[in-house]
Amino acid sequence: MAPELADGTRRVPALSLLRRWQRADEGTTAIEFAMVAMPFLLLLFGIMSVSLFYFANFSLENAVWQAARAIRTGQMQQSTGSYTGLVTLEEKRQAFKKVMCERAVTFPDCKTKAVVILQSNASFGGISEPSCTNQGTMVDQSSAPFDAGGASAVVLVTVCYPWDFGGKLPFFKLGTLKDGSLLMQASAAFRTEPYN
Numbered sequence: 001m002a003p004e005l006a007d008g009t010r011r012v013p014a015l016s017l018l019r020r021w022q023r024a025d026e027g028t029t030a031i032e033f034a035m036v037a038m039p040f041l042l043l044l045f046g047i048m049s050v051s052l053f054y055f056a057n058f059s060l061e062n063a064v065w066q067a068a069r070a071i072r073t074g075q076m077q078q079s080t081g082s083y084t085g086l087v088t089l090e091e092k093r094q095a096f097k098k099v100m101c102e103r104a105v106t107f108p109d110c111k112t113k114a115v116v117i118l119q120s121n122a123s124f125g126g127i128s129e130p131s132c133t134n135q136g137t138m139v140d141q142s143s144a145p146f147d148a149g150g151a152s153a154v155v156l157v158t159v160c161y162p163w164d165f166g167g168k169l170p171f172f173k174l175g176t177l178k179d180g181s182l183l184m185q186a187s188a189a190f191r192t193e194p195y196n
Contacts, residue, residue: 052165053182059106060161061186067100068157068188071118074195076148089146093118100159107161115141117158120149124189132160132185136178151196157188 075081076092082099086092093116101110115138117130132139138160149155162181175182 049165053163056106056163056165057184057186059104060159060184063100063104064157064159064186064188066103067096068155068190070096070099071148071155071157072190072192074151074193077150077192078195092148093141093146107163110161113138113162115139115144115160116146117144117156117160118146118148119156119158120147120153122153124154127154127156127189130156130158132158132183133177136176138162138177138183149192151192152194153192155190155192159186160184 070076070081070083076083076096079086083092083095086095096118097111097114097116100116101107101114104110104114107114115132117132117139119127119130121127130145161184162177162179163175163184164181177183
């Protein structure tokens with residue numbers, strides 16, 4: 001038994017106090033949960049972010065392939081189908097963006113942010129990969145080439161989109177563009193049909 005002090009309290013030796021603390025296990029579950037919760041939540045958030053990125057990327061690629069079908073079959077070049085009555089390149093570019101953005105449902109601001117680059121040549125070797133950025137900013141749609149070519153031409157359709165996922169969070173920067181957004185790019189390369 002611990003000796004009694006002058007004020008009537010008992011002095012508990014340090015060794016006995018240490019043994020009592022070793023036996024007490026109240027709160028250990030909360031401490032273990034606190035140690036595991038943060039890495040678990042970071043892992044969960046990471047998995048969800050990567051999954052969302054790949055879903056958005058697949059959605060953009062699928063939309064580009066579906067919209068490029070009208071170029072492959074000559075509808076855009078001959079102003080038929082959904083391009084009936086369209087004469088200028090700007091009208092055709094807007095119509096292409098409209099068709100593509102209707103299929104890219106994960107991008108609500110697709111019509112204003114997406115940049116369409118359309119190149120054509122007689123051979124695959126005559127087309128070079130376009131650049132969607134210029135010193136960390138997106139290229140302007142008005143300066144992007146838009147040439148659908150003719151029958152049996154090789155065409156490269158490239159769509160560039162600045163994805164804002166995580167761009168507004170101060171601690172999470174996903175992209176490399178100056179505004180913090182991530183550049184997403186989808187392309188479709190093909191030879192048009194001999195529709196003449």
